[in-house]
Amino acid sequence: MKNNKLNIFLVEDDTNLGTILKEALEMSDYNVSLYKDGDEGWNNFTKGTFDICLLDVMMPKKDGFSLAAEIRKVDTAVPIIFLTAKSLKEDKIEGFKVGADDYITKPFSMEELELRIEAILRRTNKNQSDTNEQKIFNIGKFLFNYDERTLIIDGKSQNLTTKEAALLRLLCIYQNNLLERDVALKSVWHDDNYFTGRSMDVYITKLRKYLKEDEHIEIINVHGSGFRLMIK
Amino acid sequence: MKNNKLNIFLVEDDTNLGTILKEALEMSDYNVSLYKDGDEGWNNFTKGTFDICLLDVMMPKKDGFSLAAEIRKVDTAVPIIFLTAKSLKEDKIEGFKVGADDYITKPFSMEELELRIEAILRRTNKNQSDTNEQKIFNIGKFLFNYDERTLIIDGKSQNLTTKEAALLRLLCIYQNNLLERDVALKSVWHDDNYFTGRSMDVYITKLRKYLKEDEHIEIINVHGSGFRLMIK
DNA sequence: CTATTTTCTTAAAATAAGCTAAAAATAGCG
DNA sequence: CGCTATTTTTAGCTTATTTTAAGAAAATAG
Numbered sequence: 001m002k003n004n005k006l007n008i009f010l011v012e013d014d015t016n017l018g019t020i021l022k023e024a025l026e027m028s029d030y031n032v033s034l035y036k037d038g039d040e041g042w043n044n045f046t047k048g049t050f051d052i053c054l055l056d057v058m059m060p061k062k063d064g065f066s067l068a069a070e071i072r073k074v075d076t077a078v079p080i081i082f083l084t085a086k087s088l089k090e091d092k093i094e095g096f097k098v099g100a101d102d103y104i105t106k107p108f109s110m111e112e113l114e115l116r117i118e119a120i121l122r123r124t125n126k127n128q129s130d131t132n133e134q135k136i137f138n139i140g141k142f143l144f145n146y147d148e149r150t151l152i153i154d155g156k157s158q159n160l161t162t163k164e165a166a167l168l169r170l171l172c173i174y175q176n177n178l179l180e181r182d183v184a185l186k187s188v189w190h191d192d193n194y195f196t197g198r199s200m201d202v203y204i205t206k207l208r209k210y211l212k213e214d215e216h217i218e219i220i221n222v223h224g225s226g227f228r229l230m231i232k
Numbered sequence: 233m234k235n236n237k238l239n240i241f242l243v244e245d246d247t248n249l250g251t252i253l254k255e256a257l258e259m260s261d262y263n264v265s266l267y268k269d270g271d272e273g274w275n276n277f278t279k280g281t282f283d284i285c286l287l288d289v290m291m292p293k294k295d296g297f298s299l300a301a302e303i304r305k306v307d308t309a310v311p312i313i314f315l316t317a318k319s320l321k322e323d324k325i326e327g328f329k330v331g332a333d334d335y336i337t338k339p340f341s342m343e344e345l346e347l348r349i350e351a352i353l354r355r356t357n358k359n360q361s362d363t364n365e366q367k368i369f370n371i372g373k374f375l376f377n378y379d380e381r382t383l384i385i386d387g388k389s390q391n392l393t394t395k396e397a398a399l400l401r402l403l404c405i406y407q408n409n410l411l412e413r414d415v416a417l418k419s420v421w422h423d424d425n426y427f428t429g430r431s432m433d434v435y436i437t438k439l440r441k442y443l444k445e446d447e448h449i450e451i452i453n454v455h456g457s458g459f460r461l462m463i464k
Numbered sequence: 465c466t467a468t469t470t471t472c473t474t475a476a477a478a479t480a481a482g483c484t485a486a487a488a489a490t491a492g493c494g
Numbered sequence: 495c496g497c498t499a500t501t502t503t504t505a506g507c508t509t510a511t512t513t514t515a516a517g518a519a520a521a522t523a524g
Contacts, residue, residue, distance in 0.1 A: 076347075134334055134348070134351065136328050136335065138328055138331055138332065138333060143328055161500080161501055161502080162501080162502095163501080163502070164501095172355075173351065173355065174355060175355045176355060176356070176379070177354070177355060195503070195504070196503090197480095197481095198481095198503080198504075198505090199502070199503055199504080201480090201481060201482065201483085202482090202483080202484090202502085202503080202504095203502090204481085204482080205481095205482065205483060205484090208482095220381065221480090221481065221482090221510090221511095222394050223393065223394050223395075223479090223480065223481080223510080223511050223512070224479085224480065224481095224511085224512085225394075230379070230380060232380060393510080393511055393512080394511085394512095395511080395512070396511095427513070427514070428513090429470095430471095430513080430514070430515085431512070431513055431514080433470095433471065433472065433473085434472090434473085434474095434512085434513080434514095435512090436471090436472085437472065437473060437474090440472095453470090453471065453472090453520095453521095455469095455470065455471080455520085455521055455522075456469085456470070456471095456521090456522085
């Protein structure tokens with residue numbers, strides 16, 4: 001985390017295999033965070049910043065595909081490699097559907113795994129410039145530029161803070177659909193607890209204040225679930 | 233056009249690129265209509281119904297921005313993605329000003345393009361999956377908008393809560409027919425027990441209060457079975 | 465006709481969200 | 495380093511939504 005090593009997010013329920021992988025990858029100069037099931041993984045994913053995810057498919061609590069789907073809700077870019085015992089075709093298809101970047105069937109050699117990790121990192125680092133994250137959004141009369149953190153209406157430009165922009169971006173991505181509280185909290189605050197929840201409510205108020213200049217735009221609350229950016 | 237595939241309106245003057253894009257998108261199960269310049273595009277836009285537009289910016293006859301502006305005059309909703317060789321900032325801003333939904337700079341990978349298409353379709357609800365969900369209902373003198381959670385009568389608008397709207401929507405779908413208690417409970421409360429049952433009764437009372445402004449509308453109880461929204 | 469179940473209605477309780485202001489944390493600068 | 499401006503979090507009070515409770519009314523079975 002503190003140094004310039006690349007961070008690997010590893011979730012593997014087989015403790016022996018998990019530890020061996022962790023140690024071997026650390027020998028190859030990666031930082032490795034190991035979690036023993038999908039739930040534990042999901043609870044820690046947003047707490048750190050990871051360069052690549054290695055997920056076992058078959059795990060108790062939350063399988064690898066479900067975990068990958070959750071990760072994709074808050075991070076559409078981080079590369080994901082599945083580790084699996086089976087080589088079933090349907091499993092592969094399922095894996096790629098939830099956004100996998102590669103797939104490796106057990107048993108595999110450390111050399112093979114590392115080659116794939118390197119290949120993916122090479123690919124994603126090279127393309128770091130053009131990620132698939134949308135940066136500019138049209139919301140009703142507004143033009144919202146996430147990168148520049150500006151919200152422009154009728155030529156008037158309002159500067160947004162980092163958190164305001166991050167939350168608004170999420171609402172835009174989910175526009176007209178429900179943005180669940182936990183998704184927003186994990187994505188923007190990297191933590192889901194009482195206080196970050198209160199904080200988010202404050203930011204919702206701020207965004208509503210900005211957005212009220214266009215009466216066709218509304219942030220609707222869905223009690224107990226989350227918010228919806230409605231564009232009428 | 234004939235099937236349930238989504239229709240892509242593609243305007244690209246580079247014939248090679250255009251054909252490759254068309255074929256690749258068709259492989260991914262979209263219908264693609266390809267036009268070779270802005271004029272040809274504009275002449276055909278109104279002839280069909282399109283779910284998304286992919287417009288090259290630099291084209292002979294009529295550039296992408298002008299074409300987008302013309303499209304926006306007759307269709308304020310259809311998503312537009314610009315394809316451009318330049319990554320000039322002013323160009324992007326110009327594009328978003330005329331109402332673009334996204335922007336992609338050449339060269340781009342098919343994967344990237346498809347991700348953006350999917351992201352936009354997801355948020356505009358044009359997903360193949362949820363197209364048969366009715367959102368606006370006429371109930372007697374009322375106009376009920378489920379998405380906006382509004383119930384309008386004689387210009388007066390009543391805001392509904394999430395649960396009120398969900399229950400009313402179900403009653404509308406079953407209008408003049410029996411909506412069974414367990415169906416409603418499972419759909420709105422995701423659970424069918426004594427307490428959710430009592431809660432539903434409370435909501436029925438609330439809805440009756442709203443709906444009594446039109447005497448031709450009535451929620452009738454069918455003892456032991458459920459409710460019926462009667463429109464006389 | 466009576467006992468039992470189901471529904472209706474109102475009110476109270478519990479939880480979630482909204483809003484404002486102040487405190488705390490952070491970043492930028494001389 | 496210390497000061498200031500900005501951003502974010504925390505706190506407290508208000509409002510909204512949903513659930514629970516309780517008693518009366520209606521429907522039904524026997």
